[in-house]
Amino acid sequence: MKKEIPLLIVFVSGLFMAVQFFVPHASSEFIYEFVMEWSIIIGIFALALGIWSLVRVSVNKIRRRSENWPYAIVILAGLAAMMVFALAWGGLESYMFRSFFNYVMIPLHATMFSLLAFFIASAAFRAFRARTALATVLLISALVLMLRFNPYLGPLGGPEAGLAQWVLNVPNLAAKRAIIIGIGLGMVATSLKVILGIERTYMGSD
Amino acid sequence: MNFFERLSKLDRRWVYLILAGVVVITVLMKFSTPIRINPEVRAIYDFVESRKAGSYLHLAVDYDPGSQAEMHPMTYAIMEQALAKDIKIIMTALSPNGPGMAEQAMLNIMDSVRLHTGKEVVYGRDICFLGYKPYPGIVILSMGQNYRISFPSDYYNTPTDSLPMMQGIVNYSNVDGIVLITGTSGVDYWIAYANGRYNAPLAVGLTGVMAADYYPYLKSGQIFGLMGGMLGAAEYETLAGRPARAMEAMRVQVWAHMVIIIFILVGNIGFLASRRRGGAR
Secondary structure (H helix, E strand, C coil), X not given: CCCHHHHHHHHHHHHHHXXXXXCCCHHHHHHHHHHHHHHHHHHHHHHHXXXXXXXXXXXXXXXXXXXXXXXXXXXXXXXXXXXXXXXXXXXXXXXXXXXXXXXXXXXXXXXXXXXXXXXXXXXXXXXXXXXXXXXXXXXHHHHHHHHHCCCCCCCCCCHHHHHHHHHHHCHHHHHHHHHHHHHHHHHHHHHHHHHCCCCCHHHCCC | CCHHHHHHCCCHHHHHHHHHHHHHHHHHCCCCCCCCCCHHHHHHHHHHHCCCCCCEEEEEXXXXXXXXXXXXXXXXXXXHHHHHCCCEEEEECCCCCHHHHHHHHHHHHXXXXXXXXXXXXXXXXXXXXXXXXXXXXXXXXXXXXCHHHHCCXXXXXXXXXXXXXXXXXXXXXXXXXXXXXXXXXXXXXXXXXXXXXXXXXXXXXXXXXXXXXXXXHHHHCCCCEEEEHHHHHHHHHHHHCCCCHHHHHHHHHHHHHHHHHHHHHHHHHXXXXXXXXXXXX
């Protein structure tokens, strides 16, 4: 029963969600909305689990004095501060909550993201070489697109822009569509395997 | 080591230094950058422009502070245009740090519209922010049934039904269209569910690196418009006749890209020349 009940729940839920799509009846819609409310509630509990896991990992790291353990203190302090500001000190509109987000979180994220520009420049310089025929095709495509997006180098509306548009609309489109269709078929196959109980790794077994 | 070998093995610190120099110089110098309008950006602008006063636009602000440099200008430009035309905006944020971004944009735009036009944008009447819920796929599906399933109350805990502008608004069929500004792969859920399942007209604003991936959806008609990165935002600002944040940043981005192109060319010249010399020997 330890295996059969979860398999039955998955089978019934999966089958219902698949069939419901084709049944526009009010009762079907009602159950569908009910299921979605439940999904959101379960999702919120998963967030709580995530917070618990983060706290446990961080506390263990501090207790064991693992590598970089002082950062775990910063994580816990940040988590506690934002929770206190949001829950007990004026809520989401409080000066402190907004200030921490605007003057700590945003600059930190922006700094991390800005550094990417330097890594991309360095990586493009060192790795973007015409070593093989395929690498040369990639290099030329990239240059054509970069020229298209550069108003000084790409004549506005000129033949380069047409070439760039062709790269986007023909080879790029064909390759992406093939990938998207492949992923879609893979998702259908995996979903069927889960619904029919062939794929059971979500239960922790092989 | 000959000149070409040196060229192709230039220390990365030189790359960083030159790029930093170009960024600093272009930030300090004031000059404008020519912008060519692409049809996929014009489609979004025309869509908003053709709405009548009192129409509804769902603006999904699904990005984090890391991509705000590219995303915020799009959000600001669309909000300014919509509010100037008295279009009502329903905002949501389905990425974890999105609520802060959405609220910041909303408060700034409400202030700037009041300052520049003297028009009072009233929360709950002209604009509302429903907030954040986890698991974007489920939330997008639920909003297609009823906004109240995921958002019985707004970001400030006001019951959604008590917001005047939400009276009679049930789901996507009551809004004229959805504009999604995102730096995450959550865009796939919006395309599959909001457009695919509920036929909601959808346009997207994406980071520059994501844009090429979503052209297939533009061609298939699943999205009716696409703004890619800072350039997309600058095109939108140009169309709106209000050059602002994106136009300022384009100056820096364009020259930084030029430096990267030059580095790629220099690296390849060095690589090919040193390979030819190696072959000749």
